[in-house]
Amino acid sequence: MTRQDNFIYLTFALILLLLGTSLAQQFFDDSVPRLVQSAIIVTLLVAVWGVDSKDFVLRKTFIFPLAILFFSFFGAWLDDAGFDQLYLLLLLSFLISSALRTAKQVLFTGDIDGNKILGAICLYLLMGLIWAVLYTLVQLSFPGSFTNISSDSAWFTLFPDFIYFSFVTITTLGFGDISPQLPISRFLVYFEAIVGQFYMAILVASLVGSHMSNFGANHNTPTIMHTNTHKNNNAKDRR
Known part of the structure; x- marks a missing residue:
């Protein structure tokens, strides 16, 4: 990510991911959540790496149909072949890299504005999703790791429950x-x-530190201007 990135696309993509998994689990069978999650993963991918494009919608929308089909069939093949852990590891790698890119831009860098917020x-949502993937991997690798979980x-049936948890x-x-058992x-x-x-502690410290820096800069500027003016007046008086 660059300093000019707009996090509004990523925000909507993450909210869509959370809402989509909940709706799919609530109203549809097991085949639909896989399609929904695959589609939203592509949305998240485009949101993170495409937000610096000026014509974001016009230049990126055409890839959605092909990407959704590719990820859906590829994900189904992985599950059928017994490589669902690989699918989750790919998703985990993507979420971690996105979180690192976001953290570099958000924490302790420049003034705090709406985009930084x-x-x-x-970043907070990405951390929750990262741990949801980790919990899913643990449950698949060590059945019985959590109570009240089948x-x-x-994996696509477990994932919404672990997002909540x-x-x-x-x-x-x-x-x-x-609750965890192992x-x-x-x-x-x-x-x-x-x-x-x-x-939360680091975020609050970052916000307070940025605010104090801006506050000090705004109050030092008039003082410097006043000092320079006073020096100029003294110089004129000596002449």
Whole structure:
């Protein structure tokens, strides 16, 4: 990402991802969530790497039909061949790289504006999704890692449940309807809670630091101008 990127595209893509998985799980069978998630992953990809394009809609829209079909059939082949973990690892790599790019632009870089605030929200959502993928991978690799989670479900059936659990954990709500059972799953849960709390502390520190810097710069400028004016007046008086 560059400093000129607009995080509004990424914000809408992430919200669409969360909403789409919930609606697909609520109203459709197991085949539709796979298509919805594949389509939204492509939307997320275009949003992250295409936001610096001036003609974003005109130049990128045409790739959606082909990309959706490609990811849908490719994802179905991976699941049928027993490589659903590979699919999740690809998604995890994409989310982590997106989070790193977003963090470099948002935290401790320049003045705080509306775009930076949207970027901070995007980073928080990306962290929740990263842990949701990690929980899904753990459940697939070690069945029974979490309570109230089916041990024989496909990844696209588990993923919406772990999105819910991830954001409950990162916000430290802890409803208790889903809980970790194995040491590795417990580690991921409390580590996510720690990262979530540290992120909020770092974000607040960044906002306050930026505000104080702007405040000091705005108040120092009139003082400097007044000092220069006073010096000029003294010089005139000596003449």
